[in-house]
Amino acid sequence: MSKFDATTSSPWRRQRDLYRGGPHHLAWHLGGNPEGAPWLVLHGGPGSGANPGLLAPLDLSRHLAIVPDQRGSGASRPRGSIVRNHTAALVSDLETLRRQLGLERWSLLAGSWGTVLALAYAQAHPQRVQRMVLRGAFALSRREIGGLLNGAASGKTLSVPVTFWPAPRSVALPALLARLCQLLQSGTPAVAGLGAARRWALLESRAAARGLWRALLAAEGSVAAGRAAWASQRRRDRRMAAGFQRRGGRIDGTDRALLRKFRIQSHYLLRRGFVRPGGLDRAVRVVALAGVPVDWVHGAFDAVCPPQNSRRWHAQMERLAPGSSSLTLTRAGHLGHEPHTLAALRQKVRRS
Template sequence: MYPLIEPHLTDKLKVSDLHTLHYEISGNKEGTPVIFLHGGPGGGCDARDRSFFDPAKYKIVLMDQRGSGKSTPMASLEENTTWDLIKDIEKLREQLSIEKWHVFGGSWGSTLALAYAQSHPDRVKSLVLRGIFTLRKSELRFFYQDGASHLFPEAWEEYVAPIPEAERNDMVLAYHAQLNSADDETRLRAARAWTKWEMATSKLYVDPAQIAQSEKDDFAEAFARIENHYFVNDGFMRDGQLLAEQEIDKIRHIPCVIVQGRYDVVCPATTAYALKKVWPEATLHIVPDAGHSSREAGTSKLLVQATDGFAHL
């Protein structure tokens, strides 16, 4: 990854009567534009996200999605759907007078990148996708109900702890009730447990720094509430919509690199493989010694190689 840099512009974009987004620009002011789409949903951007791109060649745009990061109001679920976010990306593109840009997204960011590209294929120069997530019911069931639980039993025990045993047949729905409780402590306890589950399972080797992130109440509440809101609503999409042949046909001409950790249990490799099967023109790299995180060495190396390769477009 490239060395850390500071943005040369940070600003706000009002996208509705309720929501105002935080965004920043770094790198080369005259460079080829790229937008980084963060995960979660609800995760927000991080300074290290700039480092996937050569700052001499790219005009690097980071945006905190609705309710996330430095965007306001924090953790808001109102007017917060996949299609609202796609409209926001377009508003930001127009605000910055960008005709076409590269799109980079991992995890939920890959979901949003695919949905955006399928909605506006004429605005996308390339796609770099990591840890593919298409929000199918089978994907949610594996991570939040029955799948990853077999690999991380001790973390799973902490995850289910806030939920009464009688309600554990649908963990996403049970968490929905607690994450929207009027009682602050109930809501925050659920938010911390939901977030810790993802942080504990994101890397091949558990990262104590990621676990600590789940204890930060503001981050945990935005991350957990917004994720759960999207998941309980099936991403506001038809099941399997992003993988449908008629949707892939819209983006088949766009150069795409997919980077997937072999041992990713948050977004298992089966989804990346399914995407490759319906989109054989895309390039798929499976990293043999990585989990879900973009920060694992093999994954970050391939992501940077991909952005370097597209910098001339």
């Protein structure tokens, strides 16, 4: 019998728990082939939590998937907590999990914010990383964060009403993030905090929809899958907006999840992910010089994280260690489940 109690049929059925001291319990899932190549799968956000869709690029008949909820995210407890919650702590959690599983090395699959955490982990523990597949790399730049929060990433046709937003578009980004933190940190949020969380959710959703739409406009030949993804995203937007209007100032389970998510996200973004200026470039350098191969996959129409992020880091790796990096630009936006991006991720993950 294997030391891993994993299952290919329903890897999400059993949630596991790793106590990390103080208040924190890390929730994580294990699935796939117990004897397969291990893949650590990192969710985005920060604060989003893991979901079964993250496993789509893997072949669970020959891969072992390890999927944690980062501190305060998803089912990790305390939910929404920012106490002792920073990037170095997340890296420590992952290394403790690796040791508990008795794995010598593992590969990393990550998207969006997850790419920041993957690079931070690989910088701290390069000898423990077999290879990495990184989608929609996030650079923690003012352009990315500000573009999302001021609505620029959503586009004019996908603008979101400013009700309950804590500051006008002209306010500097640090001041806006500080105000969002203040609104969202309360254990009993006021109507303004609830409104801010709802609007942030719509901004995220509609920025993703914009990338989908731009990809669809540029499509050639069959676009059925792209149209289906676009229609699904627009239905999600409409349901979300309608639900917020129906609920008004009343808080339900969906709102509580949003408040927890954006409490963590505002905490991290205000502090630029707890990464010092130039920190991600240094991490990429360490990864390249350590000989860790990286496949960068990025939607060419990503309205959240610009493709230039992956282009730049791919070029940096190739200068330092030729042949260590590959770059795939897909006809897609930011989301990992968009057809062209998912196909590219599957090709990169399943090649070995």
